[in-house]
Amino acid sequence: MRLRPLQRGIVCQQAVELITDYLEGALPRRQRERLEAHLRACDGCDEYLRQVQATIRILGSVRPTDLEPETRSGLMDLYRQFRDD
Amino acid sequence: MSDDDLVRRLRAGDEAAFGELVDSYHSSMVRFAQTFVSNRAIAEEVAQDTWLAVLKGIDGFEGRSSLKTWIFRILANRARSTGVREQRTIPVDPEGTAAVDSRRFDAGGSWAEPPVHWSEQVDDRLSAGPFVAEVWATISRLPESQRAVVTLRDVDGLSSKEVCDVLGISEANQRVLLHRGRSRIRSALEVELAEK
Numbered sequence: 001m002r003l004r005p006l007q008r009g010i011v012c013q014q015a016v017e018l019i020t021d022y023l024e025g026a027l028p029r030r031q032r033e034r035l036e037a038h039l040r041a042c043d044g045c046d047e048y049l050r051q052v053q054a055t056i057r058i059l060g061s062v063r064p065t066d067l068e069p070e071t072r073s074g075l076m077d078l079y080r081q082f083r084d085d
Numbered sequence: 086m087s088d089d090d091l092v093r094r095l096r097a098g099d100e101a102a103f104g105e106l107v108d109s110y111h112s113s114m115v116r117f118a119q120t121f122v123s124n125r126a127i128a129e130e131v132a133q134d135t136w137l138a139v140l141k142g143i144d145g146f147e148g149r150s151s152l153k154t155w156i157f158r159i160l161a162n163r164a165r166s167t168g169v170r171e172q173r174t175i176p177v178d179p180e181g182t183a184a185v186d187s188r189r190f191d192a193g194g195s196w197a198e199p200p201v202h203w204s205e206q207v208d209d210r211l212s213a214g215p216f217v218a219e220v221w222a223t224i225s226r227l228p229e230s231q232r233a234v235v236t237l238r239d240v241d242g243l244s245s246k247e248v249c250d251v252l253g254i255s256e257a258n259q260r261v262l263l264h265r266g267r268s269r270i271r272s273a274l275e276v277e278l279a280e281k
Contacts, residue, residue: 011195017264021264024260026260042196051200051203051274054204058274060242062220067108067112082137
């Protein structure tokens with residue numbers, strides 16, 4: 001399958017591969033402008049971008065398990081042993 | 086509490102400073118170590134060894150990176166070598182490198198099966214514990230390098246530069262791994278949300 005060259009605009013299959021570089025601010029200006037033009041015109045890719053952003057928000061909401069008191073006191077014992085040596 | 090203050094207190098043997106660091110980072114460290122080793126108990130051991138290395142090394146800490154980055158770099162090196170010693174098999178990426186299955190596009194590269202809208206509703210579901218657990222299960226199935234980058238970047242909130250420092254990778258490589266990891270998790274969420 002041949003995709004249309006980038007110079008003539010971006011197709012959806014290319015757009016989804018550029019999303020991370022776009023969010024990271026790593027796209028060259030012309031490529032960024034072409035992607036933004038595509039996103040304005042394409043509901044599917046606009047939703048795709050929003051889903052990636054939602055994914056990032058969800059990942060940021062995953063909290064580590066709470067530090068157990070026994071684990072903490074074990075580490076403080078480790079600290080005291082280290083200081084005593 | 087700034088890094089400078091913490092480092093000064095640690096060097097002076099201030100136990101409370103060590104406690105503050107443990108409170109801030111230990112749980113995240115265990116979670117990150119699990120990226121490289123086979124189970125939680127081993128990840129706890131690796132994190133504990135890292136704390137000892139931090140205490141031994143704090144006098145030599147030069148402040149060229151943040152204290153957190155420095156600690157996580159020690160942790161990453163230890164966890165990785167422990168994983169190698171365990172001869173843990175690292176899953177190869179079974180699903181190739183495309184962000185979206187190519188069958189979702191037509192011959193011209195346009196959506197044949199565009200994403201169903203769910204980005205607007207998903208924030209309401211964040212508070213649901215089981216949902217977050219499913220996201221975490223998806224992360225745990227990512228190939229190791231993608232999991233390490235996604236965990237540090239999106240879960241622990243490190244900057245791209247910090248992630249590169251911790252893992253010893255280039256910015257470009259970091260972006261590739263982040264892209265594949267995030268794409269995989271988005272796909273899993275899509276399946277998950279479609280089912281409910």
